[in-house]
Amino acid sequence: MPGNEIHVTALEHRLSAMRLFLGMLLGHLEDNGLIDRGTLEAEFWNVMEREPGHQRAREDLLYVFEMATILCDGWNAQRQAPRGDQGGQDR
Numbered sequence: 001m002p003g004n005e006i007h008v009t010a011l012e013h014r015l016s017a018m019r020l021f022l023g024m025l026l027g028h029l030e031d032n033g034l035i036d037r038g039t040l041e042a043e044f045w046n047v048m049e050r051e052p053g054h055q056r057a058r059e060d061l062l063y064v065f066e067m068a069t070i071l072c073d074g075w076n077a078q079r080q081a082p083r084g085d086q087g088g089q090d091r
Contacts, residue, residue, distance in 0.1 A: 027072050041065055
């Protein structure tokens, strides 16, 4: 295997974009108080346990929930920061 190159397929790019979008959407819904994130996530995993799928599918959804958490934490930190300390970002 010369160079052990990794080739990312078009499908992997599309799925990655969808995971990112879903994470951002979930994060915005939670951040704006439009969903009960704890209930949604708990119900989702309960259904997944009854209908086990491929491990990669589970990992994809873990990524979506982790991305939503990271985004919400970041937005909360920005709101909590003193007005002059927004990491160089002007609003």
